[in-house]
Amino acid sequence: MSLDLHTAMMGLHDDLAARFFVHQRALLDRDYATAAAELQRYRSALFAHAADEERLVLPRYEQLGGAPDAPVRLFLGEHENLRRFVDEFVQRTAALCERPDDRVLLELLDRQATFKNLVLHHDLRERNVLYPFLAARLSAAEQGKLLAARKWSSGG
Numbered sequence: 566m567s568l569d570l571h572t573a574m575m576g577l578h579d580d581l582a583a584r585f586f587v588h589q590r591a592l593l594d595r596d597y598a599t600a601a602a603e604l605q606r607y608r609s610a611l612f613a614h615a616a617d618e619e620r621l622v623l624p625r626y627e628q629l630g631g632a633p634d635a636p637v638r639l640f641l642g643e644h645e646n647l648r649r650f651v652d653e654f655v656q657r658t659a660a661l662c663e664r665p666d667d668r669v670l671l672e673l674l675d676r677q678a679t680f681k682n683l684v685l686h687h688d689l690r691e692r693n694v695l696y697p698f699l700a701a702r703l704s705a706a707e708q709g710k711l712l713a714a715r716k717w718s719s720g721g
Contacts, residue, residue, distance in 0.1 A: 613717035
């Protein structure tokens with residue numbers, strides 16, 4: 566009935582990827598107003614998810630010693646880089662709303678390719694290190710408490 570921490574959090578990563586896809590599809594359609602709105606939804610969800618990980622998951626990971634090849638500072642740095650990219654995309658998408666320009670669109674899509682590569686590596690690190698590490702060390706009840714304390718889930 567209830568999901569374990571790994572399954573639930575990786576499900577949120579999948580939901581975030583789907584949200585970003587909707588934004589990019591709107592860019593391809595040159596529907597910049599929709600792209601901007603979808604990017605704001607993605608931004609809110611991504612920032613809330615990262616905040617949940619920083620507030621709940623990463624402190625517990627650190628308390629348990631963490632994996633030597635994936636220190637907490639690595640996750641925090643990646644979160645900060647993700648935030649910076651998305652804030653840049655918000656500005657660039659707003660500029661496209663004001664003044665459509667194919668060159669600006671292509672530059673944005675190129676930057677988003679770099680972002681998606683960062684997201685891929687971050688996702689793999691959490692999928693293969695962070696959450697398996699915690700799953701091996703936290704009881705189902707402890708995992709359930711972390712999940713219950715989240716502010717964001719796929720619903721919103």
